[in-house]
Amino acid sequence: MSEDPDVVSRRIARESLDRDDPTGWFENLYAAAAGGSAVIPWDRGTAHQLLTEWVQESAPDGADKTALIVGAGTGWDAELIADRGYDTTAFDISPTAIETAVRNHPGSKVHYRVADLLAPPPDWPRAFDLVVEIYTVQALPIALQPEAVKHVTEFVAPGGTLLVIAAARPDDQPDDAVEGPPWPLTRATIQSFAGADLRLIQLSQSPSPADPTVLRWRAEYLRD
Template identity: 25%
Template sequence: MTRNSNLPPNFLSDHMAKFSGEAYIEGWAGLWNNKGEDERLPWDRGCHSAALEDVLQEKKELVGEAFLTEVPHKSNCRKRALVPGCGTGYDVLLLASFGYDTYGLDYSHVAIETAKKEAAKNADQYAMRDPGVGRGKVVFVQGDFFKDEWLEKLGLGQNSFDLIYDYTFFCALQPYLRPAWALRHRQLLTPPPVGNLICLEWPTTKDPTLRGPPYAAPSHAYLEHLTHPGEETRYQCDGKIEIDPSRKPNDMALERVLHWKPGRTYEIGKDGKTGEVLDRLSIWRRRN
């Protein structure tokens, strides 16, 4: 992972502590607005996700092809993929190289312009993987994930995305926003058998008492929120989720169809001493 070594260790937490409630999103935009020309922000890994690449290559029996082969009358249509909080956009380019029409969404206008420059610079690196499939289009759009204006700008509605990839987005949000995060994914995903939400879960082992972002994101946090979209999940004073074994998934619940440890991931997703992978991958679908 590459990051600017001049930034103090608690720079991100100290900066975002100044923003709360609806102003929180402005804190992220401010980081982009004040970024130096050659500076890399703390969450920018400098490359696409190897874990996502492996999913696209090795889990086709679950995520399918880049075309809507599951829907006979749309089998010649490309699937749409979304990367919310796309930042510099490496994963957007990766998905497009596999044939998906891919949309990178970010609240920051500067992030979107940066992503467009990276796309032009890295066009050769992210050429089509398979000439028989071709390369999907790349669209970067500025907007608030939780609102519909960016969808309207694209001429799309809810339930429009066949694949959504979530990484360093769940953990970037203050925990009180997680019920809305889960509900929004439910609203944006196409129904079965097509729509898949892929989460690269990080940081899975962070002490929940420590400040964020990133906030602690253990696997059970994804499970609790995605099986109860829009519903409050109780957090204890120590930051841990209060798990109620009798709690049933609600009517908007997503179903976790696969959960595993990836073979490859970023160095920050590994134990610094042993090299063991600490990240987890999960694939989710709407129940109906």
């Protein structure tokens, strides 16, 4: 394709948002990509760099533990976590994304399923020892982000870890000045994942390799 994938994805998103359907554009984009008329801008063909670095630094042992990947996409992040021994569930609101993930990873140990972050299965709260959220909250309009953050934090089991990776934006940038998607997260939004028993234990910012002017958060939280 000659057209910028980000431009295409934003156009598809805008069509959905104009219909007051803030999440329908995910399926529309993945379906267009499956048909060859679009490219998934965030599909790297490998796990996210910051997730890979976290795994290398933390060396988590997933034996007898569960993990949840929020926004499975085409499955690369989930496969990395499953390789660490976690009983891994990965979900996406897009059926085509899940179909693509299953096709990309034949024989995978990951439990891929279609689910909605804003209306998750009732048995998921406090059910996972590791929860990984990469770029999903920021793909939602700012008005929906608090609800999405709440659901993400609810998935973390006692003693469990939450890892959040997101694009960063300045706290002084007004919401209406952000033309998404994505709608990058402010420091205040990153801090809002923390709660009474979910503590922020590590927070860092780093530039994107593709564009050093774009900063990314990597935040780790621990549930007491």
